[in-house]
Amino acid sequence: MEFRKNDILTLDIEDCGVDGEGIGKADGFTVFVKDAVIGDRIKAKIIKAKKNYGYGSLMEVITPSPYRVKPACSIARQCGGCQIQALSYEEQLKFKEKKVRGHLERIGGFKDLEMEPIMGMEEPYHYRNKAQFPVGKNKDGKIITGFYAGRTHSIIENRDCILGVKQNKDVLDCVIGHMEKYHIQPYDETTGKGLVRHIMIRYGFHTDQIMVCLILNGDKLPAEKALVESLCEIPGMTSITINVNKKRNNVILGNQLRLLWGQSYITDSIGNVSYQISPLSFFQVNPIQTEKLYGKALEYAGLTGNETVWDLYCGIGTISLFLAQRAKFVRGVEIVPQAIDNARENAKINGIENVEFFVGKAEEVLPREYDKNGIYADVIVVDPPRKGCDEALLNTILKMKPERVVYVSCDSATLARDLKILCAEEYELKRVSTTDMFPQSTHVETVVGLQRKDI
Numbered sequence: 001m002e003f004r005k006n007d008i009l010t011l012d013i014e015d016c017g018v019d020g021e022g023i024g025k026a027d028g029f030t031v032f033v034k035d036a037v038i039g040d041r042i043k044a045k046i047i048k049a050k051k052n053y054g055y056g057s058l059m060e061v062i063t064p065s066p067y068r069v070k071p072a073c074s075i076a077r078q079c080g081g082c083q084i085q086a087l088s089y090e091e092q093l094k095f096k097e098k099k100v101r102g103h104l105e106r107i108g109g110f111k112d113l114e115m116e117p118i119m120g121m122e123e124p125y126h127y128r129n130k131a132q133f134p135v136g137k138n139k140d141g142k143i144i145t146g147f148y149a150g151r152t153h154s155i156i157e158n159r160d161c162i163l164g165v166k167q168n169k170d171v172l173d174c175v176i177g178h179m180e181k182y183h184i185q186p187y188d189e190t191t192g193k194g195l196v197r198h199i200m201i202r203y204g205f206h207t208d209q210i211m212v213c214l215i216l217n218g219d220k221l222p223a224e225k226a227l228v229e230s231l232c233e234i235p236g237m238t239s240i241t242i243n244v245n246k247k248r249n250n251v252i253l254g255n256q257l258r259l260l261w262g263q264s265y266i267t268d269s270i271g272n273v274s275y276q277i278s279p280l281s282f283f284q285v286n287p288i289q290t291e292k293l294y295g296k297a298l299e300y301a302g303l304t305g306n307e308t309v310w311d312l313y314c315g316i317g318t319i320s321l322f323l324a325q326r327a328k329f330v331r332g333v334e335i336v337p338q339a340i341d342n343a344r345e346n347a348k349i350n351g352i353e354n355v356e357f358f359v360g361k362a363e364e365v366l367p368r369e370y371d372k373n374g375i376y377a378d379v380i381v382v383d384p385p386r387k388g389c390d391e392a393l394l395n396t397i398l399k400m401k402p403e404r405v406v407y408v409s410c411d412s413a414t415l416a417r418d419l420k421i422l423c424a425e426e427y428e429l430k431r432v433s434t435t436d437m438f439p440q441s442t443h444v445e446t447v448v449g450l451q452r453k454d455i
């Protein structure tokens with residue numbers, strides 16, 4: 001039977017898609033429904049129809065699934081930040097394991113995989129140490145901040161997200177209050193006019209230090225001194241900066257930074273290593289789970305103290321410094337120069353001397369150092385962004401033939417694609433573990449350990 005837009009169907013939700021949407025079938029026609037939970041019987045309206053499948057919007061939950069829970073956040077359905085808050089946490093973890101397994105099997109071609117049990121959180125809220133809040137206006141012209149609704153740029157007002165720290169609200173109240181007082185306009189992406197684009201906040205879980213970075217479509221904020229004074233009343237305020245981004249694009253941060261008050265970084269720690277983190281640097285957002293994740297990376301690296309290691313996509317040297325405590329020498333590569341400044345400083349403040357950091361693209365630095373300078377590796381660790389590793393990098397790894405490769409991934413689809421190349425002949429997939437770094441969302445972090453085959 002053929003279905004059309006606006007048709008209303010009753011569906012039993014039998015599966016869950018990679019973005020957390022419920023999947024049901026009617027006469028062989030597959031329907032993906034956002035906010036429907038596996039086990040629900042629902043009524044859905046078709047919003048887009050193709051020949052054999054379509055997308056529906058959830059109209060009514062006729063019979064709720066035993067896995068359905070009341071979301072802890074009252075705006076969970078509108079807000080794009082969380083996708084699966086209506087699913088019990090236990091089922092969220094099962095969904096994530098299944099997602100990784102599915103990608104490794106379908107894309108990577110790995111069958112009958114043994115995966116270690118997923119590492120979840122005891123308290124899966126208030127875990128984020130960083131948030132970036134867009135600023136805009138509602139239809140009454142009031143300045144608002146919060147999060148974008150799923151797949152749109154319309155802001156759902158929320159200053160008190162349950163995934164973030166409670167200090168976020170104090171900072172947002174302060175900045176929005178300042179904008180109202182001095183009639184400062186939020187940036188409007190349709191006209192390119194207005195000043196304040198985003199408010200970025202970082203919090204050190206172990207140090208209670210707070211960083212505020214205002215992203216502006218301009219160089220200066222009116223009455224900067226007054227804002228600094230009121231922000232400094234928030235306990236823990238450590239760093240206040242302005243980031244300039246005048247480009248009409250969706251990228252949040254520009255390259256230009258100006259310190260308004262305090263230090264240009266905050267400090268936090270993971271395990272026994274302290275890290276300085278600047279506004280432009282990547283730092284894992286869930287510090288509790290990061291310790292578990294890095295523990296796995298270290299375990300899979302199998303270090304005895306004699307190994308030479310490359311840590312590619314090293315950010316501020318977080319994994320490099322973890323590894324350096326058990327390796328002979330570690331070299332890190334990262335594209336963001338400020339992150340490498342942090343990495344070098346981090347090595348210094350931790351008294352770690354057996355490390356060296358390179359600024360550049362991993363796919364360019366690694367072949368250059370190997371071909372020209374003959375620097376080899378016993379172990380290579382990669383932790384790329386979602387798009388995964390560049391093919392040139394994978395080919396260099398195959399040429400260098402390290403004993404072990406540890407791949408830390410935030411996107412199991414690109415992980416599976418890259419593993420297919422690495423494991424075509426030379427490497428064997430030995431260990432796989434998953435960590436829930438982002439409870440209530442569909443994201444999951446994976447660490448795999450590869451061992452070179454004797455061929």
Ligand SMILES: C[S@@+](CC[C@H](N)C(=O)[O-])C[C@H]1O[C@@H](n2cnc3c(N)ncnc32)[C@H](O)[C@@H]1O
Nearest residue numbers: 282284313314315318334335361362383384385
């Ligand atoms: C997922 S983060 C991992 C950072 C670090 N390993 C950590 O755990 O904090 C990926 C990092 O890769 C960097 N990056 C992106 N493309 C890169 C490239 N082609 N070469 C080197 N680094 C890159 C990003 O700036 C970011 O710091």
